[in-house]
Amino acid sequence: MRLSLAALSLFALSGAAFAQDQVRIGVEGNYPPFSQVAPDGSLSGFDIDIANAICEQMQAECTLVQQEWDGMIPALAANKFDMIVASMTITDERRKVVDFSDPYYDVPSRFVAAEGAFEGYSPEELAGKTIIVLRNSPRAQYLQATYPDSRILAVDREPAVYLELAAGRGDIAFGSSVVSAEAFLKQPEGEGFAQVGETLTLTDSVDGGVGIAMRKGDEALRTRVNQALAAILEDGSYAEMAGRYFDFDITPPHARQ
Amino acid sequence: MFHGYLPMILDGLRVTLSVALVSLAVACIFGLMGASAKLSASPVLRGIAGAYTTVIRALPDLLLMLIVFYGGQILLNRVAAARGWDYIDINAFLAGTITLGFVFGAYLTETFRGAILAIPRGQIEAGHAMGLTRGQVMRDIVIPQMVRHAIPGFTNNWLVMLKATALVSIIGLDDMVHRASLASAATREPFTFYALIGAIYLAVTTLSILALGALERRVSRGVRPEATA
Numbered sequence: 273m274r275l276s277l278a279a280l281s282l283f284a285l286s287g288a289a290f291a292q293d294q295v296r297i298g299v300e301g302n303y304p305p306f307s308q309v310a311p312d313g314s315l316s317g318f319d320i321d322i323a324n325a326i327c328e329q330m331q332a333e334c335t336l337v338q339q340e341w342d343g344m345i346p347a348l349a350a351n352k353f354d355m356i357v358a359s360m361t362i363t364d365e366r367r368k369v370v371d372f373s374d375p376y377y378d379v380p381s382r383f384v385a386a387e388g389a390f391e392g393y394s395p396e397e398l399a400g401k402t403i404i405v406l407r408n409s410p411r412a413q414y415l416q417a418t419y420p421d422s423r424i425l426a427v428d429r430e431p432a433v434y435l436e437l438a439a440g441r442g443d444i445a446f447g448s449s450v451v452s453a454e455a456f457l458k459q460p461e462g463e464g465f466a467q468v469g470e471t472l473t474l475t476d477s478v479d480g481g482v483g484i485a486m487r488k489g490d491e492a493l494r495t496r497v498n499q500a501l502a503a504i505l506e507d508g509s510y511a512e513m514a515g516r517y518f519d520f521d522i523t524p525p526h527a528r529q
Numbered sequence: 530m531f532h533g534y535l536p537m538i539l540d541g542l543r544v545t546l547s548v549a550l551v552s553l554a555v556a557c558i559f560g561l562m563g564a565s566a567k568l569s570a571s572p573v574l575r576g577i578a579g580a581y582t583t584v585i586r587a588l589p590d591l592l593l594m595l596i597v598f599y600g601g602q603i604l605l606n607r608v609a610a611a612r613g614w615d616y617i618d619i620n621a622f623l624a625g626t627i628t629l630g631f632v633f634g635a636y637l638t639e640t641f642r643g644a645i646l647a648i649p650r651g652q653i654e655a656g657h658a659m660g661l662t663r664g665q666v667m668r669d670i671v672i673p674q675m676v677r678h679a680i681p682g683f684t685n686n687w688l689v690m691l692k693a694t695a696l697v698s699i700i701g702l703d704d705m706v707h708r709a710s711l712a713s714a715a716t717r718e719p720f721t722f723y724a725l726i727g728a729i730y731l732a733v734t735t736l737s738i739l740a741l742g743a744l745e746r747r748v749s750r751g752v753r754p755e756a757t758a
Contacts, residue, residue: 302714309711311533339701346595347701350602351616431714459717 295332295493296353297323298339302429305454305517306359309338321513322376322504323357326484329500341429342408345369348487355493356485359448361410361474371488373497375481375524377514380471381411384437384452385444386464393444393469398422404442406430410474411446431455437465444468450518481524531721534712538722541705542729548622548694548704552629553687559634564641578638585635591696593632598624598700625697633690640682645671647678673748680745687741688734705729 299319301309307317315336327334337353348356348370355373362372383393390397399421405412407426415424425442427433434456437445445452449471456462484501486493504510505527514522521528531538566578585593602619609617648671656666698707709726713719 301711304715308715309537310715311537311712313537337701338703340699340707343599343699343701346599350599351606352602352618352701429710429714431717432719435717435719455717461717 293332294335295327295330295355296335296337297327298344298347298353298356298358299323299336300341300344300358301338302341302431303359303451304431305450318377318513318517319357319359321516325504325509325513326357326497326500329503330496345485348485351487354486354490355497359482360485362481362483363410366485369488370485371490371494372483372485373494374501374526375483376501377522378473378481378524379448379450379522380473381414381446382449382452382467382471383444383446383469384434384456384465385468387466390444390468395419395421398444401444402442404433404436404445406433406447411448414472414474415446434462434465438462450522454517531725532712532716532718534708534716534722535725538705538708538712538725538729541703541708542733544703545691545694545705546733548625548629548697548702549687549691551622551626552633552690552694555626555630556633556637556686556690559631560637560641563634563638564645567638567642568645582635582638585632590629590632590693591699594625594628594696594700597628621697621700621702624700625694625702629690629693629697633686633693636686636689637683640679640686641675643682644675644678648674677745677748677752680741680748684738684741687737691734691737692730 299315300307301315303317303319305317306319307315309315315338320336323334323336335353337347339347339352339358341358344356344358344360345366347353356370359377360366360372362375366372395418398419400423402423402425403415403419404425404427405415407428412424412426415422425436427436430447430451433445433447434452436442438456438461449467452467457465457467484497486497505523510523563578563581566574567582569575598619598621601624605617605619609615652670652674653666656670661669694704695706698704698710705726709722713722716722
């Protein structure tokens, strides 16, 4: 009897310690090569690798929760998970409702169009044309502000930007240079299309780029995540993971040598 | 042809059907309560049922679902924090089925009310005059005929609700539409997967129409087909 009581209290104690170190991570699954779902339902991609590496570094017990992009921040606010690792660009607008970690990657944006379709990509040259872009993104805001005379076709997922372009529902697409390169231009559907114009970095401060979102005021978690991030950038595991997906540098500016 | 995603999508069908069937059961409960309240003698009950059908039918299903899932969760978190409880999760299945059931309950309230009103009042009075109890009148006269009158409207509501389950993917439920969207993103073949689930929806609705049609014929035994003029 005494033994079982002792075992029980030990169990309760370890249970409490365990519960503290459980971290639920919201991920997406609709954003190859950052996150995608295999036929058996398993998640893979750069975001997923980063999430797992950070967990390992924090020595936390992690659960990945797959969530549609549109419900991401509300689900975080409603405590459905504790942080978001879903290629979320750090913006002032989002900073009003969530806290961000240091950036974990930074990717410039670029136009994609049929080869030779345009001579230039200034607001005047694209006036009256339809530009396809991911809705609720900094890129969409940038287009609205900079290309007021163009028609904006806002779609709900980044891969759909290129599907719409290939389907001819817009003249030109504006998106992440990584996604368009990996998920479209390297595929058969992307034949005849190319990245065109300047590469644009929409995040002008060191704080820009893509970060991990957490509930406002969750400082303890934020500190741990930042330490874990710094550690994997330092020990080379970040470069190793990035190398699996990209043949160019996506390291955030603040961590570049 | 489906790059191995077929089992995953069929598993999504299981989720879609479970959401739809559980929501239907919840909707029937709300519908029966609503219809009884609307036909009751109490002005308070009539008022509540009237407000229910008016408000619910006016608001988009998606809006209600987001209110329950996120709004309800935040409310529950505040209550839990104030009382020192642990985090209680409103799961997506529960939120989805309760919301859909609550929404379609309002439509079914009207279907059931109309079906009850279609029974000639004289039959019920005749039942009472024959010395049948209220329960017997309900069981032997009202319900069998109500079912017959309600089936066409019921079939409609079921078909609309089956498709409305696609909304639950926004609140994180892994239904068939959601899986098709994941598969189409991974393979970049949207047409293949959306056409596939389109065919599956069509198959399910066709089976439902056949089954409910058979049920309608069964409960209409001995009833002369009403003149169609």
